Amino acid sequence: MSGSKKVQLHLNVNNEDMHVLVESSKTLLEVLREDLTLTGTKHGCELGECGACTVLKDGKPVLSCLLLALECEDAQIETIEGLADKDQLHPLQLAFAQHGGLQCGYCTPGMLMTAKALLENEARPTRAQIREALSGNLCRCTGYQQVIESVEEAAITIEETENSAAGVKS
Amino acid sequence: MSHREYSSDTFRIIGKPRVRIDALSKVTGQTLFADDISLPRMLHCKLLRSSLPHALIETVDVSRASAHPGVQLVLTGEDFPVEYGILPVSQDERPLCRDKVRFVGDPVAAVIACDEQTACEALSLIDVSYQPLPTIATVAEALQATEAPLQNYAEEHNIHRRLAYSFGDVDEALAQADHVFEDTFLYEGNTHMAMEQHASVAATDPDGRVTLWSSTQCPHYVHRALAKALEMPAAHIRVIACPNGGGFGGKTDPFNHEIVVTKASMLLGRPVKICLTRQEVFYCHRGRHQVTMKFRTGVNNDGKLTGMHLQTLLDGGAYGSYGIASTFYTTALQPVTYQLPRYSWEACRVFTNKPPSGPKRGHGTPQPRFGQEVQLDKIAEKLQIDPAKLRLGMIAPANSLTCNFLKVGTIGLAECIDRVVSRSGWKDKHKKLPRGRGVGLACGAYMSGAGTAIYWNKMPHSGVQIKLDRSGAVTVYCGATDVGQGSDDVLVSLVTEVLGIETIDVKCVTGDTDLTPVDLGSYSSRVTLMMGNAAIEAAERARDLIASAVAEKLEIAVDHIGFAERLVFDVEDPNRNMTFQQAVICAEEKHGTMATTGSYAPPKSAARFPGGGVGPSPTYSYTAAVAEVEVDEASGVVEVTRIYIAHDIGRSLNPVQVEGQVIGGVYMGVGEALMEESGSRRLPPKLSDALVHDNPSMLEYKTLTMHDMPEVCVDIIENPDPNGPFGAKEVGQGPLLPIMPAIANAIFDAVGVRVDEVPITPVKVLKALEMQAAGHDARVGPKAFPNIEWPQAMFVLPPWEGGDGKASNRPERKRAAKMHTMDKVKGASEQT
């Protein structure tokens, strides 16, 4: 039986504090999927090549297959399961659904998390910036074009919502 | 009954851009793919794979592995006495190899343990002793005599199968042509690389029934393979196809790992899971065959083809897989795209000690499409005819038979060509752009579903059941599998349209051999058409039952009953209505428990010669594309700057999804054109000299990233085909076909060199540019087609020469026949 020793780990995942006993050799991907049953995060290679396993660690996109879970002690982790605010979908989720940003949907959680980090740093990214930010997320179905369009649409929605919220306040 | 004409004006769902029904569960991460399934007491399986490309297995000693703590079971080839395979003619696989391994990666043993890590440890404790056999590394080697052929059913040496057909007297057609063009091409093999790694989970119930959840495109074929390989009644086996994280043909074979975990689960009485690593996925392959091709094409000065002779040679890798079908497909569909008065072909598939080739998007047709479209570009160049005009002059009439007795339906190719020509500004660009920039045009056609099943039978290709009850809920059941293409959405939208309700009111259950009627699977672009027709039939039957009950209740003539907006109403006076739920209650009162079925089987083929079962389809889609490229002459790097594409889809059911399928096809085509290649290489002699996969990782196997993907301008041509559901044809595969040749032709337009090979890598472009600079023929590509002893061709007279679709005796009938398009006898032909 695999002999790697178990270690107590504290993570904050999607705003929930989680204490788990994990094997020290496990990656963040494995702990999320196997120990925390957060199977929304996918894997296409487990070698850092495809981006399907992207989650946010302290707001930054990371490849969860390359990160040992132990390196995430006390970190804030955001996964696809936390992207919607209860029953309110994130504008990126809506835009992907509406504009063909997904087909099989297997790359989608990773795409969405990477895109979320992008939009948080760059409210209205250019196409070049979107391509740059998402070029590490491979997709075999869509040909990327509708993914790019989805990100653009989401950026517009977010901006409009913020503007109208600001308008209401002033 | 209440059949009312459907038309684009009255559609409420069909043709409208819509959020696909599975989108929200996918963007929230809730869709369960096979590897997301976890069951109580579940064990994990790992396979020991051969490290040698070709060897006899002498002994497999599993004693140390079995004793490893945490190991529950170790299986070897001895546990699997029965062979299986997707095609009845090549039952050549075993879940675990027994006597022989045939490629690096062939599975030899399986360990089932408490976790993956433990199973991996135990793999290293299995001792296999092999007696190496000579490795067959190339098609050339496979054609040579050998003492140890890979498969004992090979025709000769390592030749899997040779086929030869002649539709009319092609020698005569070429002799009479103004010109004969002769060209050879090479299309390297490549792979699907679906983002999801194959995964399967099996669970046994105490009564002896077993269930397999799997990432498969064809649960029905897996079901059959399990029954055969495990020697148990199919009725006790349930296969559930999980939503696939992409397939592209890579999950259409029944796989050894699926059978292994099913058996293991039955032996242990516990659930067993396997998930292949990405490297294993590359070794499982079943990807695009490498094909060497030679075209001899007769053409008159006016650009009309007189006949074509095509030879293809396929590298099949180690097993049969879909190979015989793939071999037919490298030839059979050629006459669908353009009218071809006479056509002969020879095709040969060989075995090599490499991962098995199989079906990938376009199955066997992208390779010869590349060859013919590049050759047409050469013909246009030589005859000084615009390439678009040349092709417009070759389009067959709608609803006609091809020389090989394929029945084509609607043909939107002319419109497709016109559209890409005008949208791309072709006339101002072709031959007019500065050196280094160019445009190229190409076309293609593809089946909307194979007209014949993998195994001979007279049953439906797709079945649909609909259940309705007093809650107003509608559930539709179909064996079809959503591999990402959106087939669940198609199913629900068709039923929704017919019943006048909303998509949220219709639940679908798909890809489950216990619950759903058989659908053959997600391959050959068959699902929208076949499942769709079955779904419409089932839905219309439900509608008729409801209409008759409502007509009685409201005292309306039954043919005046309408369905829309969740109401069932009098079309003359829509205020006389009831809700859909009330209407179902009426129907349940009148007819009892409500369920309907629909079935679809393709029309009978006109081809009545042996082998004529490959190629027929209820209808064909057509595509045209213009590629714009920039070639950097210093580096040889080709940048595709834009693709204009028009696709004849018959009817677009959901434009968002249709456009996505087109762009996805373009994406894969650009990758195949420029970089995708499944190569192999030998390890250094001191390591083992074994023939291994050259690039079994997503880093080494190059694909386009978001950075590399050109802009795609999509036009959808709608001209409903009577054989399609509401007129729809396929879109999943056709749009890939013209991309590779359009890019090759654009490179010629840009810098005047021909790369008659795919992928067109910078090295090849540079080589061609160097040849050009040195004043030589600026062409990179195979020099010759290998010498193969072909069997006597099966001779079939084309329909316009009096043929009846049967194979005939050649000489008498041939001489009596009149040529179709040529009335003048030409003298000397010229070779180019």
Ligand code: FES
């Ligand atoms: S699974 Fe992490 S990058 Fe592919």
Ligand code: FES
């Ligand atoms: S949607 Fe299938 S891999 Fe991206």
